[in-house]
Amino acid sequence: IQVRMLADGRAVSELGEVVVGPAEVVDAGEPVALTTASVGNPHAVVRLDGAGRDDLLRLGPLLEAHERFPRRTNVQLVEPLSLHHLRVLVWERGAGETSSSGSSSAAAAAVAVARGWCESPVTVHLPGGELEVSFAGGNATLTGPAAQLDRGETDI
Numbered sequence: 001i002q003v004r005m006l007a008d009g010r011a012v013s014e015l016g017e018v019v020v021g022p023a024e025v026v027d028a029g030e031p032v033a034l035t036t037a038s039v040g041n042p043h044a045v046v047r048l049d050g051a052g053r054d055d056l057l058r059l060g061p062l063l064e065a066h067e068r069f070p071r072r073t074n075v076q077l078v079e080p081l082s083l084h085h086l087r088v089l090v091w092e093r094g095a096g097e098t099s100s101s102g103s104s105s106a107a108a109a110a111v112a113v114a115r116g117w118c119e120s121p122v123t124v125h126l127p128g129g130e131l132e133v134s135f136a137g138g139n140a141t142l143t144g145p146a147a148q149l150d151r152g153e154t155d156i
Helices: 053-064 102-114
Strands: 002-005 010-017 019-027 031-038 042-047 074-082 085-092 096-098 122-126 129-136 139-145
Touching (some): 031 102, 053 074, 053 085
Parallel strands (some): 042 074
Antiparallel strands (some): 010 139
16 A cells, blocks of 8 residues: 655555445344445445444444354444545454544445445544545545654664
8 A cells, every 4th residue: 555645744545446345235133234345355334324332332243243254344334424424433353443444434435435325535534533535446545644653663
């Protein structure tokens, strides 16, 4: 993944192709309509308008480990807010609830554009902040804030 810094402190990442699968329904104790997407890692995108943390904590682990995804999957609960704004909650495979994720943002935005819920560019609103996802020729570009959180040194 190529990343470049902008003068305003934001980072731009060229993520490459996002592959969006067909809409499907899985039985997770209840029928759940979802769309799969791959950003080099697997995603299950669920449109659930008005979704809250309780929905994420319930559906995230059920879908992550669902038999449909033998190697597990990331889960996004999405709510289109307008043609260019999408609210997303993220359950990351192996980690659980996550406040922000670039690949989840790209997957959610790609599905939203493919399903006609949004148009590119899409500002993805996550609990941890906002990321902009744009598409050209099936390839996703992610733009968002970048900050150094820590620095370390080693004697190795």
